[in-house]
Amino acid sequence: MTDSLLQSKVPAGPMADKWDNYKADMKLVNPNNKRKFKVIVVGSGLAGASAAATLAELGYDVDVFTFHDSPRRAHSIAAQGGINAAKNYRGDGDSVHRLFYDTVKGGDFRSREGNVHRLAQVSLNIIDQMVAQGVPFAREYGGLLDTRSFGGSQLQRTFYARGQTGQQLLLGAYQQLARQIGLGTVKLWNRVELVDTVVVDGRCAGIVTRDLVTGEVRSHAAHATVLCTGGYGNAFFLSTNAMNCNVTAAWRAHRKGAYFANPCFTQIHPTCIPQADDTQSKLTLMSESLRNDGRVWVPLNAGDERPADQIPEHERDYYLERLYPSFGNLAPRDISSRAAKRAVDSGRGVGPLKNGVNLDFADAIGRLGKDVVKERYGNLFDMYERITGEDPYSVPMRIYPASHYTMGGLWVDYELMTTIPGLYAAGEANFSDHGANRLGASALMQGLADGYFVLPYTIGNYLAPMLNQPIPGTDHPEFQAAEQAARQRFQGFLDIRGTRSPDYFHRELGKIIWDHCGMERTEQGLQKALSELPALYDEFKKDLRVTGDGASVNQTLEKAGRVEDFFELGMLMCRDALERKESCGGHFRAEYQDEEGEAQRDDENFAHVAAWQFTGDPMQAIRHQEELEFETIHLAKRSYK
Amino acid sequence: MSNHLSNLTLKIWRQNGPADAGRFESYRIDSISDEASFLEMLDVLNERLIGEGLEAISFDHDCREGICGTCSLMIDGQAHGPQRGTATCQLHMRKFKSGDTIVIEPWRATAFPILRDLMVDRAPLDRIVEAGGFITAATGGAPDANIIPIPKPVADAAMDAAECIGCGACVAACPNGAANLFTAAKVSHLNLLPQGQAERWSRVEAMVETMDDYFGSCTNHGECEAACPKSISIDFIAMMHKDYRRAKVKNRKLLSQV
Ligand SMILES: Cc1cc2nc3c(=O)[nH]c(=O)nc-3n(C[C@H](O)[C@H](O)[C@H](O)COP(=O)(O)OP(=O)(O)OC[C@H]3O[C@@H](n4cnc5c(N)ncnc54)[C@H](O)[C@@H]3O)c2cc1C
Numbered sequence: 001m002t003d004s005l006l007q008s009k010v011p012a013g014p015m016a017d018k019w020d021n022y023k024a025d026m027k028l029v030n031p032n033n034k035r036k037f038k039v040i041v042v043g044s045g046l047a048g049a050s051a052a053a054t055l056a057e058l059g060y061d062v063d064v065f066t067f068h069d070s071p072r073r074a075h076s077i078a079a080q081g082g083i084n085a086a087k088n089y090r091g092d093g094d095s096v097h098r099l100f101y102d103t104v105k106g107g108d109f110r111s112r113e114g115n116v117h118r119l120a121q122v123s124l125n126i127i128d129q130m131v132a133q134g135v136p137f138a139r140e141y142g143g144l145l146d147t148r149s150f151g152g153s154q155l156q157r158t159f160y161a162r163g164q165t166g167q168q169l170l171l172g173a174y175q176q177l178a179r180q181i182g183l184g185t186v187k188l189w190n191r192v193e194l195v196d197t198v199v200v201d202g203r204c205a206g207i208v209t210r211d212l213v214t215g216e217v218r219s220h221a222a223h224a225t226v227l228c229t230g231g232y233g234n235a236f237f238l239s240t241n242a243m244n245c246n247v248t249a250a251w252r253a254h255r256k257g258a259y260f261a262n263p264c265f266t267q268i269h270p271t272c273i274p275q276a277d278d279t280q281s282k283l284t285l286m287s288e289s290l291r292n293d294g295r296v297w298v299p300l301n302a303g304d305e306r307p308a309d310q311i312p313e314h315e316r317d318y319y320l321e322r323l324y325p326s327f328g329n330l331a332p333r334d335i336s337s338r339a340a341k342r343a344v345d346s347g348r349g350v351g352p353l354k355n356g357v358n359l360d361f362a363d364a365i366g367r368l369g370k371d372v373v374k375e376r377y378g379n380l381f382d383m384y385e386r387i388t389g390e391d392p393y394s395v396p397m398r399i400y401p402a403s404h405y406t407m408g409g410l411w412v413d414y415e416l417m418t419t420i421p422g423l424y425a426a427g428e429a430n431f432s433d434h435g436a437n438r439l440g441a442s443a444l445m446q447g448l449a450d451g452y453f454v455l456p457y458t459i460g461n462y463l464a465p466m467l468n469q470p471i472p473g474t475d476h477p478e479f480q481a482a483e484q485a486a487r488q489r490f491q492g493f494l495d496i497r498g499t500r501s502p503d504y505f506h507r508e509l510g511k512i513i514w515d516h517c518g519m520e521r522t523e524q525g526l527q528k529a530l531s532e533l534p535a536l537y538d539e540f541k542k543d544l545r546v547t548g549d550g551a552s553v554n555q556t557l558e559k560a561g562r563v564e565d566f567f568e569l570g571m572l573m574c575r576d577a578l579e580r581k582e583s584c585g586g587h588f589r590a591e592y593q594d595e596e597g598e599a600q601r602d603d604e605n606f607a608h609v610a611a612w613q614f615t616g617d618p619m620q621a622i623r624h625q626e627e628l629e630f631e632t633i634h635l636a637k638r639s640y641k
Numbered sequence: 642m643s644n645h646l647s648n649l650t651l652k653i654w655r656q657n658g659p660a661d662a663g664r665f666e667s668y669r670i671d672s673i674s675d676e677a678s679f680l681e682m683l684d685v686l687n688e689r690l691i692g693e694g695l696e697a698i699s700f701d702h703d704c705r706e707g708i709c710g711t712c713s714l715m716i717d718g719q720a721h722g723p724q725r726g727t728a729t730c731q732l733h734m735r736k737f738k739s740g741d742t743i744v745i746e747p748w749r750a751t752a753f754p755i756l757r758d759l760m761v762d763r764a765p766l767d768r769i770v771e772a773g774g775f776i777t778a779a780t781g782g783a784p785d786a787n788i789i790p791i792p793k794p795v796a797d798a799a800m801d802a803a804e805c806i807g808c809g810a811c812v813a814a815c816p817n818g819a820a821n822l823f824t825a826a827k828v829s830h831l832n833l834l835p836q837g838q839a840e841r842w843s844r845v846e847a848m849v850e851t852m853d854d855y856f857g858s859c860t861n862h863g864e865c866e867a868a869c870p871k872s873i874s875i876d877f878i879a880m881m882h883k884d885y886r887r888a889k890v891k892n893r894k895l896l897s898q899v
């Protein structure tokens with residue numbers, strides 16, 4: 001049964017009318033009164049920049065925080081492949097309903113229908129808005145927008161800007177935000193990190209931050225606070241996320257009462273460059289769009305050491321085309337990743353460390369010519385060449401799955417509000433739209449949907465009744481206590497004076513989660529992780545070494561705080577994976593698979609969101625449930641055969 | 642296949658804060674895999690320094706795949722190092738050889754004060770964008786995206802300019818510390834597009850004048866293009882200058898009509 005605190009607040013009415021009904025009923029704030037409300041937006045990625053710019057345009061008094069030196073550096077900048085929208089410009093049968101259906105099915109029926117339908121609806125406005133901002137999307141010769149297909153879809157609904165879609169979308173939203181900063185309606189706090197959230201009388205009263213240049217800890221009060229702080233894929237240490245991505249903002253909110261939903265739903269992306277050696281600090285994604293023209297294969301026989309071009313066709317195993325004939329190389333991410341793992345585990349991996357599979361463009365170059373391939377993927381090929389020293393126009397790329405995206409995140413209702421009133425979460429930081437697996441090109445869509453077209457409405461609905469009511473100031477004891485605790489926490493790291501760096505612990509922690517809570521999970525493995533993690537965390541608390549001081553730039557100290565939060569999150573991820581006794585999407589429990597090795601869902605017992613409540617120790621967190629109701633879509637086995 | 646480089650000497654700029662004078666310090670790297678990236682070599686060094694109880698070297702970085710524009714090292718006097726069209730984070734040790742001495746410095750420009758070691762403050766680049774590097778289109782009112790067809794060559798040219806990652810290498814490479822390539826890239830991206838026409842003249846005027854407030858002036862050395870990790874063409878600077886001259890005249894005319 002759904003827990004009392006986890007009311008989704010999805011409006012009544014037919015699916016297609018819910019969002020309109022919501023907007024018709026919501027409370028409004030008069031334009032002249034908007035400036036009386038202070039809204040804090042933490043994060044300046046797609047979700048944060050679009051939310052902050054729009055809220056400021058509407059008239060709210062907005063403060064934006066980012067630990068980056070500039071809002072334009074948020075991790076959204078790195079997205080390559082594209083953004084989905086149900087425009088049906090191709091006339092290939094796309095519609096809001098189809099995008100809605102594909103997203104719910106792609107998420108293996110573990111997302112909330114109402115939220116996903118709204119996402120599909122506003123996808124139409126996103127493309128319009130971004131073109132108006134000057135985003136140079138790819139075009140056809142006639143001047144109209146070009147689209148392509150992406151994993152998990154049989155339609156061409158993905159808009160793109162060369163291999164830099166995230167960059168161009170973020171620059172669009174950043175420029176809109178920059179305009180507001182220039183106008184003085186947004187105050188920017190760059191190189192400033194959120195280190196705590198503050199709750200007074202059951203409402204979020206603001207945040208506590210640490211200045212990464214001066215070490216200053218201070219409080220900020222607001223009527224409403226929005227976390228757009230990205231995902232936690234870096235918990236695994238090696239991932240495609242930027243080096244500084246971390247879970248701190250969401251985790252600190254969780255510690256103050258925000259429930260954390262489905263932490264074990266993490267996405268392992270099938271097409272990343274395999275690890276080359278042990279100095280490796282991160283992994284690089286090769287966009288999924290490459291699977292449009294590249295063919296995935298491994299040698300048929302284990303131990304075949306010949307170079308790719310000397311292995312004849314009949315001794316190659318194009319395993320995705322063989323196993324999933326209708327989707328072939330475009331099978332969804334979770335399925336493709338597991339298939340790659342099995343190929344490598346069977347001894348048929350390629351490359352010096354035998355830790356990859358081939359992604360081969362020889363056929364595409366033969367069919368389309370090198371120039372067309374270059375036009376489509378040139379910058380990705382260059383990127384690959386720089387990293388590996390190999391030329392993908394002449395030898396196949398080598399790829400292997402890596403941690404990439406996190407579907408789990410702060411639990412939010414239909415209004416994107418967490419379980420703490422006045423605290424919102426948007427973009428990758430919330431759990432809301434992708435269930436147990438996200439389809440390609442849907443994260444950019446969700447970030448912009450949340451920031452541009454959802455939050456600006458739902459926040460007004462919360463603020464309207466608060467007009468002219470005083471809010472707790474930064475001199476409130478709760479703020480003072482949180483500041484004090486933050487100062488002590490950072491000083492504490494400096495005072496341990498042990499022998500190991502934060503990176504050492506991060507690497508070890510990442511290894512445990514990757515081995516036992518990565519692509520394939522078992523009860524035994526998770527139990528093992530849950531005994532190893534607390535032990536390693538204890539060692540961290542006793543043996544950490546942070547050099548330097550707390551009053552100037554100190555990246556070692558920043559890292560210590562982030563690693564500590566990853567420890568607690570790691571434990572919760574494993575507990576969540578252990579409790580979810582089914583396989584669905586990115587969560588594959590080896591005990592729950594069918595004869596063909598496909599995931600076996602248990603709708604009877606697990607068609608729900610697991611939302612965890614913090615109790616002081618992540619090993620003792622309490623699991624709550626939000627039952628998922630499927631009004632429109634029938635639960636079905638997810639098949640891509 | 643991975644090989645190892647041995648006996649590298651690194652001369653690295655260390656500076657405790659904006660007010661500190663700063664100095665070079667030498668570090669030896671006995672052995673490093675040629676598969677390691679340049680920044681991974683610094684990671685290894687930092688681990689060692691922490692192990693010895695010393696402070697790690699501060700440097701900016703994030704995506705490590707050449708797109709966020711955060712990394713910013715002067716390597717042997719070249720912004721982003723010896724490989725053309727490559728950001729520091731994409732540079733790999735296979736570009737160096739055993740026994741090399743490598744000098745590593747922060748971006749040096751009056752507009753970019755050093756915060757610590759190799760980390761500088763590039764906020765003035767943001768100020769230029771805030772002055773006019775946008776199209777005014779408030780959320781919600783946009784017409785259908787396909788209403789204005791944009792010829793592919795125009796969209797492609799705008800994209801060529803829009804690829805700028807805002808790293809500031811052009812400023813660091815310029816003997817005058819000018820930010821013309823950065824500014825021209827943004828002006829051209831927006832001024833080429835039909836959506837950008839309404840604000841074309843006010844944009845270029847505001848951006849160029851804000852640029853001049855913070856940065857040195859361009860004397861056509863062309864070092865910026867050579868250092869740019871995205872190979873942004875210097876032709877965009879010519880475009881910006883042309884638009885700026887026309888804007889000066891046009892904006893005056895427009896004003897006289899009010
Ligand atoms: C390599 C790669 C390629 C991808 N490609 C695609 C794609 O083609 N299509 C697609 O749809 N999706 C893609 N994704 C996923 C997508 O890019 C992300 O999910 C999305 O951009 C997240 O946006 P966001 O706004 O939620 O967060 P981010 O862009 O991660 O922004 C987070 C912001 O929060 C700030 N922040 C975080 N914590 C704090 C704190 N404690 N204090 C202050 N500030 C803080 C950061 O400074 C930053 O500004 C890709 C992801 C990766 C890793």
Ligand code: SF4
Pocket residue numbers: 804805806807808809810811812822823826865868869870871872873
């Ligand atoms: S123009 Fe080139 S060098 Fe200058 S900021 Fe842009 S990407 Fe960097």
Ligand code: FES
Pocket residue numbers: 701702703704705706707708709710711712728729730731806
């Ligand atoms: S770290 Fe992002 S461009 Fe180098």
